[in-house]
Amino acid sequence: MIPTQTQNSFLTEDFLLQSEYARILYHDYAKDLPIIDYHNHLPPAEIAQNRKFENMSKIWLAGDHYKWRAMRTLGVDEKYITGPGSDSEKFQHWAQSVPYTMRNPLYHWTHMELKRYFGVEQLMNGSNATEIYLQTSEQLQDDDFRARALLEKMNVEVVCSTDDPVDTLVHHESYLRVGGKVQLYPAFRPDKSFAIESPEAYTSYLKKLGEVAGFEIDSFDKLIEALQIRIDFFHSRGCRLSDHGLENLYYSDDTRLSADNILHKVLRGNPATEEEINHFKFKVLKKLCKMYHAKGWVQQFHLGALRNTNTRMLRILGPDTGFDSIGDFDQARAIGSFLNELDSTDQLAQTILYNLNPRDNEVLATMIGNFNDGSIKGKIQFGSGWWFMDQKDGMEKQINSLSNMGLISCFIGMLTDSRSFLSFPRHEYFRRILCNLFGQDVQNGELPWDEKWLGQLISDICYRNAKNYFNFSPSNYKL
Incomplete structure (x- = not known):
């Protein structure tokens, strides 16, 4: 006989919690923790203006x-x-x-x-x-x-927006002056600074970057100087992390190629070859990452999205309208080579790697162990399930891969990666899934029921690890 399910049996207080152990871990140790949302796409203007x-x-x-x-x-x-x-x-x-x-x-x-x-x-x-x-x-x-009250309702402590180097950060400044309860920080997203695959668009972008830096960008050295100026500016406004949305990390040791020559070629309106594009992106990213390390920033790499596949709809609606998917790019060798290039001179900053293709979960879960050097707890992180993977199955797979091949106890937890002020229950979703996995292990006899210790691990993953990992502080602002 099929049991009768009522509406009230869905989305109860014990939603997704399939054991008493999971219920204790969630309700007593995870539920009420503040949220540090260190990567999202909320418009800073709407927070500043309290829309x-x-x-x-x-x-x-x-x-x-x-x-x-x-x-x-x-x-x-x-x-x-x-x-x-x-x-x-x-x-x-x-x-x-x-x-x-x-x-x-x-x-x-x-x-x-x-x-x-x-x-x-x-x-x-x-x-x-x-x-x-x-x-x-x-x-x-x-x-x-209103916008700020919605964040406060979900107990959000920190929000990090995603901002281009040319951004004036005027809305971050105005919000700081208002003194809102939620801490709002910019995050540096310089993808357009090395997007030379489109010469016309890139030349136009360099003009904007040059205007905010105060000089014309007509060489590779000038480009790096301009980016350093913008990093200094972002740092003065409380920024302590960067972000990059890439198909894959880049690496090139081709000594025949010159980043400066490639830049001049593109500025003349000539398209670069695939090898030149890869070399140029590698050189810019390498310089950027060394700047991040010098500032004590965290760097994030979101890897594996195949974007704008539907060119007809791209023409009609533009990018970021729902026509991207998981890509099947080779990741391991380039990630290892890129991180090693920075680590070889001890200039590898704290790093978070996110993959969009679940086939690469084990690649990233093992890769991070190659560059954790004992200097910082969880220095290199395998980031939470991202985009198409921030659902129950995707998060469980990421958590299990990290648990099996790394240390889940060092994990800095969830983020929304969202443009919506109503998306913060995704942290609750993650916390319930996390607690259920631990609870199932206890119920199966695979973990001991040491409530206080397991509760501490859960609290660390949901909040304290991120709190300690990032150097966020309102005192970092210098107006």
């Missing part, structure tokens, strides 16, 4: 390419995704899509976010869409649902 969102679609659907991909798969017209459809129409189409997302993390995230922020416990569908839209949109007009 009030006009309705639920503005805060929940705008910019969310996870939802967009699902809606397109279900045959929803682009008019109701990124097009001219009204906000209420877009919400209606998303609500109608939700029941069809079962077993995709969107189903869990959607209902966790509705419940945690708005107290909505209904399972969303097309029939109750209008009711939920009106209720949540009305709540958003209250000051308790």
Whole structure:
């Protein structure tokens, strides 16, 4: 006989916690810890200005390419995704899509976010869409649902945005002057500074970089000087980490090639060869990473995304609209060679490596051990499941690979990597999954039930390891 499942048996207080051990670890040691979200794409302007969102679609659907991909798969017209459809129409189409997302993390995230922020416990569908839209949109007009309050509601302690070297960081400065409870720091994302594969776009970018640096960039040395100036500026505004979104790390020992000659070639409008592109990117990244080390920064490398595969939709909608996927790039040799190049002169900064292809979990889990040198606990990190991998199966695989081939006890935990102010229940999701894995091991007799020690490990992974790993402090600002 099939048992009757009620709505109330889904998303309970013990959601994903399949043993009493897991429930104790989550509720007593993980649940109430602050959140250090050291990588996301939240707009600093909206935090500084304490944005009030006009309705639920503005805060929940705008910019969310996870939802967009699902809606397109279900045959929803682009008019109701990124097009001219009204906000209420877009919400209606998303609500109608939700029941069809079962077993995709969107189903869990959607209902966790509705419940945690708005107290909505209904399972969303097309029939109750209008009711939920009106209720949540009305709540958003209250000051308790402005941008900063939403972060505070989730007990967020630190937020790190993702910022280009040409960014003035004016919104970070204005937020600092306001003195918000949540600490907001920039993170340096210099990908465009070595994107020479598109000569016209690269030349245009160098002009902007030169303007903020105060001189024309017409040589490799000038490029590096400009980047150093911007790193110094970011550092003065509290920045203590960088980030890079790459297909793979680069390495080139071809002495026949010159980064300066390659730069001049591209500035003349001539495309570089594949070997030249690889060499130039390697040379710029190597210089950047040595600057990070000198500043005591953490460097992050998000590896493995195959971006903008649909050129027709890229022309229509632009990048970051839901047409990227997992790539199958070779990773191990280049990562090892690149990190070794920096380590050979003892200029390898604290490093977090994220992979998008789960086939590379064991590669990264073993690679980090090659460069942990005893100087810092967990100096080289295998980052949490990222993008397509930040779901239950992806996080479990990352946690298990790191546990089996490294030390999960040194792990710095989860981040949202999100553009949404409603995404912070993903930390809860991670914490529940983590506690359940430990609890299952205890139940299986594979770990002893030493509650205090296991509770400490869980607390470390969820909060304290990150707290100790990053040098975040409001005193780092110098205005």
